[in-house]
Amino acid sequence: MAKQRNLSDAEIGIVKAMLRKGWRNDVIHYYFNRPDRLISSGRITQIKNGKYGASVEEAQPDELETFLSTWRDPKGKTPPAPSPVDLRTLRSLFVRDTGVWRLVGGETDRIECKAGFRLQPEERFSKALRAIAGLANNKGGYLLFGVTDATYQADGLSDDVFTKSDISLLNRILAGALDPIAHVTKGLIELGGKQVGVLYVEKHDHGPVIAIKNVGQDVKEGGIYFRYVGETRLVKPGELRQIIAAREQRAVAEFSARMNRVAIGKEATIDLDSGEVAGTSGKFLIDKSLLPSIQFVREGEFDEKKGAPALRLIGDVEPVSEVERERTRIIRENVTPDAVVRNFLRAEKVAEPMQYIHFQAHAQRKWFPVWFYIEQAQSTATDVAEDLRRQVATYPSSRDALVDRLAGKESAFRQSTGKAEALRGKLARGDIKAPIDVDEDIVFASAVQALPATVKPQDLKSIRAILLECLDRAQGTDPRSSNRRGAIYRAAARLDELLYSKK
Structure with missing residues (x-):
């Protein structure tokens, strides 16, 4: 029978870091208790209460991440992990100080504070959007709303906009502004009767996350933002090299894993020059003339008819550029x-x-x-x-x-009047200018709905791009935004008719 053992100082430091993040005692115990070394669950409680290993310093966040990434269960079990927005995890970020709640340690490279929250219009969310990109490009972390960044005091949100905001709308904004898309989890915690909104941003495994359009004054198209201690700013060369190096390492690891699956016979390779498909159990040849017409899909399957294996091919595809x-x-x-x-x-x-x-x-x-x-x-x-x-x-x-x-019995065309009719005439003549606010968006969409078939294709493409910008500004949940979306949808349907229906 294995004997009860003590934890090393390094392990005690890791335990303290886990406790700081709000992990439950039983979750922490799972990482240290092994068949060949039994650790009493009471030991975690003693560390928490300062009765064991009191002089040992808490491990740094990167040390905890290294421990978790290298930890292995001999039985192959997946360890339990608390949600990053679990109330105990969030509460561990704050401490009660003279009647108020304050953020422990202030802003770091994993925590950024904002006093208020606004998702619409998009420009009001630009600073938070930059912070999300920066956290995703570094280690991930928390964006806290309702916490004053000067005093780190939890003053709370002034209204219920955060609680009522739909996470799907947030994801649409992220998808329209960042590539690849940052992964965000929404949470809420009440401290002393005041609500603090939480967005937990995951570290992106396929960074760098890049801004793909301008948003307000804080996010610039092509910008790569990075969360440094106390600030989010454009990434420095050193950190960018680290992101790229980590991406290359993952790519090599994934390639090695794929080649290993090929080596043990779980996957095969195809030579696109010869058409030869080869695996450890055998090979077959696809005629070169068929290669351009094959669509390889995950849902493809092998079937057997009269004992002869056959590859099920679905549809035709044409080669496309990178x-x-x-x-x-x-x-x-x-x-x-x-x-x-x-x-x-x-x-x-x-x-x-x-x-x-x-x-x-x-x-x-x-x-x-x-x-x-x-x-x-x-x-x-x-x-x-x-x-x-x-x-x-x-x-x-x-x-x-x-x-x-x-069948040609109905069309998205609708006659315009007033301002929309005047604008329609300009668009038809190639005098194309983008609207500058949401009020002009509805006029623009109405004018597009009335466009004649004589508009030049290159002008239609310009209008198409502008209409996308109008759609980006119509993502609110209020009735006016819904009405603008309806007008934009019909305008898009009219463009679709003009560009593709005659083909």
């Missing part, structure tokens, strides 16, 4: 109205365009781009209409309206 391949988006689940319109406005290829068409039979709104997806599906309006008639639609009226559009 730039186009980077822009391809594979979306099979949770197609949203925003995605249908946004992918069209960005001219993005999708892996399953019919899913974007089928979605329109299940959406209450009736105006979405469709010809763009028909072209990607390499289908015809007649075939798509027949396919839609066979669909069990959530909103039959939406499906029937779409079928009428495909």
Whole structure:
């Protein structure tokens, strides 16, 4: 039988770091108790109460991360881990001081404070957006709202905007401003009757996270932000080299793991020059003339007929450039109205365009781009209409309206009046200027809906890009934003008709 053993000073320091993060005693005990070295669960309590290892210094955050990354369970079990927004974890960040709650240690390279929170308009969120990018590019960490950054006092949020904000809206803003997208978890804690909003940002494993557009005065297109102690700023060369080096190391590790799977026979390789598919159990040859027409998909399967293995090939594809391949988006689940319109406005290829068409039979709104997806599906309006008639639609009226559009019985065109009519004339003549605020967005969208078929293709592309900016400004949950989105959706549907329906 294994004997009870003591923890080393280094391990005590790790335990203290875990306690600081609010981890439960039983979770911490899991990491140190082994069959060959039993550690009493009471030992963790003694460390917590300062009765054991009181003179040992707490481990630094990077030391804890190193310990966790190298820790292995001999039984292969996954250790329990607390949520980063667990109330005990969040409470451990603060200490009660003379009647008020303050952030322990102030702002660090893992914690940034903001007094208030605003998600809309997007410019009001620019400082927080920069902080999110900076944390994702460093170690990850917390963005705290309702904490004064000068005193680190938890003064609380002045309203309920944070609590009522939809995390999906936040994710849409992140997706529109950062690439790759930072992963954020939302939390809330009450301290002395005051609420503090929390956004926990994960360290991105495939950084650097880069800003892909200007947002307010704080986020600039192409900027790579990094969280330093007490500030978020553009990354310095040294830290950028570290991010790139870590990415290269992961890529090498992933490649080595893939090659190991090939070596042990779990995966095969294909020579795109010869068409030879080879594995440890054998090989076969694909005719070179078939290579350009093969679509390799995860859902592909091997089937057997009369004892002869056969590769199931789905559809035809045409070779694309590296730039186009980077822009391809594979979306099979949770197609949203925003995605249908946004992918069209960005001219993005999708892996399953019919899913974007089928979605329109299940959406209450009736105006979405469709010809763009028909072209990607390499289908015809007649075939798509027949396919839609066979669909069990959530909103039959939406499906029937779409079928009428495909038959040429209905159009997204709508005559404009007033300011929109004056603007329509300018757009038709190639005098194209982007709106500067949300009030002008609705006028612009109305003018686009009335565009004639004589507008030049290059002008339509310019209008397409501007319409995407209008959509970015219409992401609020209020009725006015919803109305603007409706107008923008119909304008996008009109552009879709002008660009693709005649093809």
